[in-house]
Amino acid sequence: MTERTRFAFITEGGAESGLGHVARCTALAEAAAAAGASVSFVVTPDPTVLALLRDKWTDVVPVPWAIDPGAALGALRSRGADVVVVDGYSAGPEFLRALRSVAGQVVAVDDGGDRPLPVDVVVNGGVSAERLPYRCKPDTLFLLGPRYALVDPRYAEPPCRSDSERVRRALICLGGGSHEGASLKALGAVDAAAPDDCAVDVAVGSFSHNWPALDAAARATRHRVSIHCDRFGLRDLMLAADVAVSGGGVTLYELAATATPAVVVQMADNQARNVKGFEQAGAALAAGAAGEAALGESLAKALRRLARDHALRATMGARGRELVDGQGALRVAAALASLPISRR
Numbered sequence: 636m637t638e639r640t641r642f643a644f645i646t647e648g649g650a651e652s653g654l655g656h657v658a659r660c661t662a663l664a665e666a667a668a669a670a671g672a673s674v675s676f677v678v679t680p681d682p683t684v685l686a687l688l689r690d691k692w693t694d695v696v697p698v699p700w701a702i703d704p705g706a707a708l709g710a711l712r713s714r715g716a717d718v719v720v721v722d723g724y725s726a727g728p729e730f731l732r733a734l735r736s737v738a739g740q741v742v743a744v745d746d747g748g749d750r751p752l753p754v755d756v757v758v759n760g761g762v763s764a765e766r767l768p769y770r771c772k773p774d775t776l777f778l779l780g781p782r783y784a785l786v787d788p789r790y791a792e793p794p795c796r797s798d799s800e801r802v803r804r805a806l807i808c809l810g811g812g813s814h815e816g817a818s819l820k821a822l823g824a825v826d827a828a829a830p831d832d833c834a835v836d837v838a839v840g841s842f843s844h845n846w847p848a849l850d851a852a853a854r855a856t857r858h859r860v861s862i863h864c865d866r867f868g869l870r871d872l873m874l875a876a877d878v879a880v881s882g883g884g885v886t887l888y889e890l891a892a893t894a895t896p897a898v899v900v901q902m903a904d905n906q907a908r909n910v911k912g913f914e915q916a917g918a919a920l921a922a923g924a925a926g927e928a929a930l931g932e933s934l935a936k937a938l939r940r941l942a943r944d945h946a947l948r949a950t951m952g953a954r955g956r957e958l959v960d961g962q963g964a965l966r967v968a969a970a971l972a973s974l975p976i977s978r979r
Contacts, residue, residue: 640672640972643716643738645700645707647723648684650842654811654867655884656722657684659744659760659785663720664692666788666968672718677710679723683841687867701725704733711737718742718971721754728753740974744785745769747905756971760784760888760963762912778970783963786885787868790892790961794874798949802877802942804834806895808869809925810882810902811840817900817925819852821880824934826856828942829878835860836872877948878941880934881919883909891918891955896948898922898937900930918955 644664648657657678664674676688680697688695694714700707701723711719711734719734722744728751734741735753742756748767756776757769764779771777807821818839825835835858839846853860863872869886873879873893881887881897883906890897891913901910901924913919920941922933941948 640667641675641715641717642667642672643675643677643711643714643719645677645711645719645721645723645726645734647679647681647701647725648811649679649681650683652724653884654684654687654841656744657687658787658811658867658885660720660722661688661691662785662787662964663744663758663967666964667971669788670968670972672968672972675714675716677707687841690867700730704730708733708737720744740971742971746908755974758783758785758967760786761909762916762958763908776970776974778967781888781891781959781963783967784888784892784959785964785967786889786892786959786961787870788961788964789870790889790959791965792961794893794895794956796874796894796952797877799877800945802829802833802948804836804876805829805938806836806838806869806872806876806879808838808872808879808881808886808890809840809900810884810886811842811867814840814882814902814925815846815849817902817930818846818849820931821900821934822849822852822856822860824931824938825880826858827935828938829858830942831857833858836863836876837861838863838866838869838872841865841867878938880922880938882906883913887913887919888959891959892961894952894956896941896951896955898934898941900925900934913955913958916954916958918951918958920951 644660646656646660675694716738718740719738720742741754743752743754744758751770758778760783873895879897882902897919899919914921920937
């Protein structure tokens with residue numbers, strides 16, 4: 636960027652919706668800031684989300700923009716944003732049209748394709764993005780597919796990991812929301828399937844501070860279990876893991892970028908395409924959806940398969956890295972910077 640471009644991000648997060656929208660925005664914000672842009676956030680007033688963002692960024696404004704779009708427009712207008720990036724299912728067509736009055740360029744990060752998007756740019760790093768029936772302006776720019784997956788730019792670094800014949804470490808990371816039931820099933824499956832000397836890391840997310848049942852299950856397992864709270868970024872744990880149990884959102888793409896073989900649980904309906912796409916690409920094994928009675932058995936079966944087959948783990952990790960090379964946020968930031976100045 637030859638001039639200091641002003642990026643503003645509008646997003647949402649919480650115990651129910653998790654941190655996927657926030658994670659995608661922070662990934663793109665990191666890439667834009669590294670290229671010289673200024674960054675601000677307008678975000679739903681969730682205390683946990685605000686604390687996570689303010690730990691890194693100085694200009695973070697709490698606005699209930701889904702119910703008070705006028706306040707969001709005012710906050711953006713005062714910042715003179717060149718580029719507004721919106722990531723949230725609450726952003727309807729009217730709000731997106733209104734954003735054009737306060738920004739030269741409006742970008743929608745959208746993985747559904749289920750509503751009109753009157754924007755300049757659509758970003759969807761999903762594995763099935765190119766098959767969605769987007770309804771946009773004739774001149775909308777589309778940045779679609781895992782090549783544009785918005786993961787932290789640090790994931791662009793080639794993964795350096797051990798190539799152990801045995802599974803010595805497992806990671807459970809089902810996403811940033813509150814998923815105690817699924818986490819308990821995942822821990823039970825790892826306990827049933829992993830070798831005796833396997834260490835287990837459980838990342839429970841920022842909205843999960845009081846899970847006595849998980850603490851009790853961790854103490855009862857035959858493995859050494861470490862529970863990690865309030866971790867926004869798991870790259871080190873992913874690189875240390877020989878296998879992972881993952882949700883089907885942003886975490887799955889991060890695991891792919893670190894070449895970590897994963898068994899994936901569909902934590903929400905909107906993850907179905909990710910789960911199917913990764914399995915078809917040979918980059919993950921699908922175990923079913925959270926809440927299914929047989930989820931624990933399906934997880935244990937898939938984990939046993941991975942634990943016994945070193946070649947399968949290596950192949951799955953390599954295919955994941957081929958699918959998601961970690962440079963998506965850098966590519967999106969560069970694409971936005973290269974658009975004609977008349978569009979800003």
